[in-house]
Amino acid sequence: MKAAVLVFPGSNCDHDAYHALKYVAGVDAEFVWHKQSSLAGFDAVVVPGGFTYGDYLRTGALAKLSPVMGAVKRFAGEGGPVIGICNGFQILLEAGLLPGAMIVNGSLHFVCDYVYLAAETSRTPFTGRIPPGSILKVPVAHYQGNYFADEKTLFSLEERGQVVFRYCTPDGRITEDANPNGSARNIAGICNEAGNVLGMMPHPERCAEAVLGSEDGRQVFDSMVSWLKERGK
Amino acid sequence: MKAKIFVTLKKGVLDPQGKAIHASLTHLGIGGVEDVRVGKFMELTLKETGRDEARMRLEEACRRLLANTVIEDYRIEIEG
C-alpha cells in the first residue's frame, strides 16, 4: 500500500500529510514532484494544502496546469482514491475533478481555527469508517474557503449524496454561526459522483494525534487504509 | 502591442470584497454609492502580431487560465 503526496511549488502541508500517513496511519508514503507525469505504483493520492504558486490569480489555478494533474485525472478516472485538502481541494476544483469554485471568505480574513464537521456519507474511501452523523473537531486554515456553486449544482450534489462534510456546531446543528467562511449550505467537503475523489477545506492531517488537541482527523486516514486493505492493496 | 483583460464575478456570485468596500465607503462618509463589484484587471504586453491572432490567443488564455468560468466573466480589449 503506497500513497503519493503531491508537491507543487508552494505546497506547504505536504510534510504534514506525509507525517500523518506514515507515522500515524502507518502507510508507506512518498512525495511526488509536480513535474512527474505518472502515478504508477501508487494506490492513493493526496493533494496537500499550501499556497501553490502563491495562490496568485486564483487559488489552485496555476497548479492545475502541472503535468502531474494529467496523471491525477487518469488515476481518478480509473477509480483510484484521491483526496484534496485545503489548497488541494481548490486545485481539484480548478482542474474540474470536482464541481464548483472557491471565493474569498465572507470575513475577508484568513481564518485558522478549530471547527466542527458533520459527516454525511461513508461512501468515500476516506470516510468509510466515519458513520454518517458523526461530529468531528478539525482545524481550518484558509483565506478562500467560501464554497460556491450554482443552485443546480448544489441541488445535484445533495441529491446524489456528494456532500461529505458540513460545518456545524459542537452538537451537530448546521447553522450560520458555525460556518467559518460563508460556504454555500455550510459545505466543507464534497466528493465526485463516483465517490472516489474527495475535496475538503479542513485539515485532517493537523488533528491526527491527541497531543495536537484532536485525534478526529485520523479517521480519514484510517478509513483510507481499510478501504485499500479491503481491495487487497 | 497592449491588451487589457477584465475578469469580473458573474452576476449572482457573492462578492464579499465589494460588499466590504461598500460598507467602508459609507463608514468613511463617502455617500452616494449603491453597489461595488470587485474584479481583476490585467495589462499584457504582446509581441507585435495581427489583432485577430492576438485576440484568439487571449481568448484561449482566458478560457484555460485567466478566468474561472464557473464564477467569472471576462472581456478582452486590444489596443493600438
Added chain:
Amino acid sequence: MKAKIFVTLKKGVLDPQGKAIHASLTHLGIGGVEDVRVGKFMELTLKETGRDEARMRLEEACRRLLANTVIEDYRIEIEG
C-alpha cells in the same frame, strides 16, 4: 450612473502575481506575451449626481481607501 476604478501597481513595483501568470502562460504554450501586470478593477453604481461631484467623491475614495498610493496608481472612469 456607473463608474470604473482601475488600481494598478506603480511602475517599478514588483508584481509577483503578474510574474507567476506570465510564466504559466508560456507554459500553456500561449506565446507572444512579453509582460503581465495585474491590477484591481472596481465597478461602482452611483446615485445620479453631477459628473464632477461624482469624480470628486471617487477621488477621495481612492486616496483614502481603494488605492494605497505608496505603491499603487489609480484611474477613474465615469460613464453615462
Added chain:
Amino acid sequence: MREMPVSPERAREHGLSGEEFERIRTLLGRDPNFTELGIFSVMWSEHCSYKSSRIHLKKFPTRGPRVLQGPGENAGILDIGEGLAVSFKMESHNHPSYIEPYQGAATGVGGILRDVFTMGARPIASLDSLRFGRPDHPRTRYLVNGVVAGIAGYGNCIGVPTVGGEVSFDECYDGNILVNAFTLGIVRHERIWRGTASGVGNPVIYVGSKTGRDGIHGATMASGEFDEKSEEKRPTVQVGDPFTEKLLLEACLELMRTDAIVGIQDMGAAGLTSSSFEMASRAGTGFLMDLDRVPQREEGMIPYELMLSESQERMLIVAKKGREDEVRAIFEKWDLDVSVIGEVTGDGMGRVQWRGETVAEIPVAALTDQAPVYDRPSARPAVQDSLQSLDPAGLPAPSDLAEVWVRLMSCPEMADKKWVFRQYDHMIRTNTLVLPGSDAAVLRVKGTGKGIAMSVDCNSRYCRLDPFVGGMIAVCESARNVSCAGAEPIGLTDCLNFGNPEKPEIMWQFRSAIEGMAKACEALSVPVVSGNVSFYNETMGKGIHPTPTVAMVGLLEDASRHLVQWFDAEGDRIFLAGADRLGVHLGGSLYLREAHGKVAGTPPPVDLDHERRLQEFLRAAASDRLVSSAHDLSEGGFACALAESCITRPDGAVGARVVNPFAEAIRADFAMFSECQGVVLLSCRPAGRDALLAAARPFRITMVEVGVVGGEHIDIEGVARVGAADLHKAWREGFAKGLGLDG
C-alpha cells in the same frame, strides 16, 4: 536615476556627517565616487554598523555551554541535544510598516525568515511583537488591519506558523508603531552554515529574485527620524513575494544538504552591498563582482542602484570552485534565477565592475572593522524625577471595582487577541502543542521527545519610568513565561527599539536598559545570542517609550510535561507562589493608565535571586507533574491574572473563589491591580496539595493557598466578584470593539 557628483553636502543627504565623510576620504586616500558614497552610507548607517550601540551591546553575556553561534552572524544558534540546534533572531520593521502596513510587515517577516534559514535551519515558528498608538487614534485601526494581514499573508503562504506574540497600545506609538518579528528554526549541527566568503577563487553566486529599484535607501530610512518629508520617501517600500521565498527556502535547504558551498547570506538591508562586504569581512578576504551579471528586473539600473537595492527574496552564496553547476541545477529546478556574479579574492578589497569598468573599489575593512563607533553622551532626563513621583493615596478609589475589573480585562491591551492570531496559521507543520493564548507557545520537536517554548515580552511603561528596572523585567518576565510552560530558558534574542541616539536622554535610556537586561541575563544564566537595534523611532521629535523587546527560547526535555496558564478542573486548589513578593506597586501599572490616565511612579521591584529560585521551582513542579496550571502575575496584577486563568481556557470559562492574598489591610483596588514581579498563580489537584508545598520548600518559595477553582463567578472574597461568563464575553469582544474592527 543618474550618477551625481560627490560633495560633503551630498554625503550629508546620505546621512553621513562631515567627520564621517572625512574619514571615508582618509580610508580611501581619495574622494569616493557616487557608487562608493552610496555603499559607505548604507554600511555606516546605524542599521548596519551599530555605531551608537556597539559598545553597549558588549555588556550582554553571550556565552554558555549551549551557544554554538552568538551575536555576529545572521542568527544565533543554541544546542538542544541529540545533534540538534535551534537558530533564532528577532528584527524590527517599524518604519516601513508605518508607511505601508501590509507590505512593511510582510517583508519584515520575509527578512527574519531568511536570516534563520541562511544558517541552514528550517524555520518552524514565528512570533510577532506589535505596538500601536491609542486604540482610538484615527490611524490605528488601519495600521492594525494592515500589519496583521501582512504578517499573515507572508507567514501563512510560506508555511511557517506564527505561534505567539504580543500586541499593545500606547499614545507614544501614535506616529511610530513597532513591528518586531521573530523566527526560530531547527538545524542539525553538521548542517549549520555561516555567512563567510572564504577560499580565494571560489565563485560568488547570486540566487533568488531579480533586482529592481526596490527600497533604495531603505537602510538609511530605518536610521533616520520621521518628519513630514517621509511621505516623499514612500516608493522605497518593497513588495514581498512569499511564494518566491518559499521556493528560495526549499532550494537553499536542498543545496545545504550538499557540500557544494562555503558560505551563504541573505540580502537584507543594504542588499548586495552588505551581503558581499560582510561575508568577505568574516573570512578576511575580498571579492570581485561584475554587476552586468546580476539578474535585473528593470531597465537602465546604474551601479549605485544595483548595489543598494533592497529587492526581497535574494541570497548570496560562495560555492566551492567547480561546483557551480550543482548549485545552478538546484535553483533552476525551483524556477529561481541563479548567476555567478564574481569570485573571492585574497587582497581584502571589494571590487565592483560594470560595463567593463571598475565602479567601486573599497577595502572591506573600511566598511566593517573601521566603521565609526560612537560612545555617545548620555544623561538622565530631567523629567525622570517628576515622572517617578506618584502618591497612591491621592488616587480616587473607584466605587465599582467589578466594573473596573471588566474594563481592564476588555481593553485592547488585555483583551483576547484571537482576532489577530486567528488570521495567522498557527498549526501548520503540526508541531504546535500550546496554541496562542498561554504564557508561552510550546512546540514539539519531531523525532525527539523534546519541546521548545517561546515568549516575547516587554512592558514599555516600566522602561519609560525606569529603563534599568524595565530592562530587567523584560528579561525576567519572558523567562518566567517560558518557565511557566515548564521549559528551561536557554537563550534570548532582542529588538531594542529606541528614539534618536544623538540625544543624551535617549542614550541614557538605551544604556540603562541594556545594563538592566544584562544583569538579569547573568542572574538567570541566559545568554543573548542575536538581536537587533532600531533607533530613531521618533516622529517630529516625539520619541517612543524605550522598548527593548525580548524573545526568550526555552527547552523542555519532555514535551509532554508542558504547562498552560488556564485552570484545568473544578475543585483544583489555587496557590500563589512567591506570595512574599506581593506589595503595593502601582507605578506604570495598567490600572493606573486605564483607570486614572497616568503613566507615573516606579516599576515594581525585582529580586533576581528570588526570580531564579522561583523559576527553578516552576520547572521542577512541571517536570514532576505537581501542578495543573501556572500563570504569572503581570499587567493588571492579581485580579487580572486570576481572571485569565479562569477565562482563557479553550473549553470555556470557569469560575474561582479566592481570598484576598494581601496580608495587611490595603485598599481593595490596590490589592486587585497592583503589579508585582516574581509571583505566580498555580493550581493543583486537591490530593496534590502537600506534595506541591513540600516541593516549594527547597527553593525557599513562599506558597499561600488562596482558593479553589469552580462555580459561576470569579470571586475575590470581600473585594469584588464578576460572573465568569460575562467577563469571558467582555474579554473576547474587547479587542475588536476597542478598535472598531469588524468581529
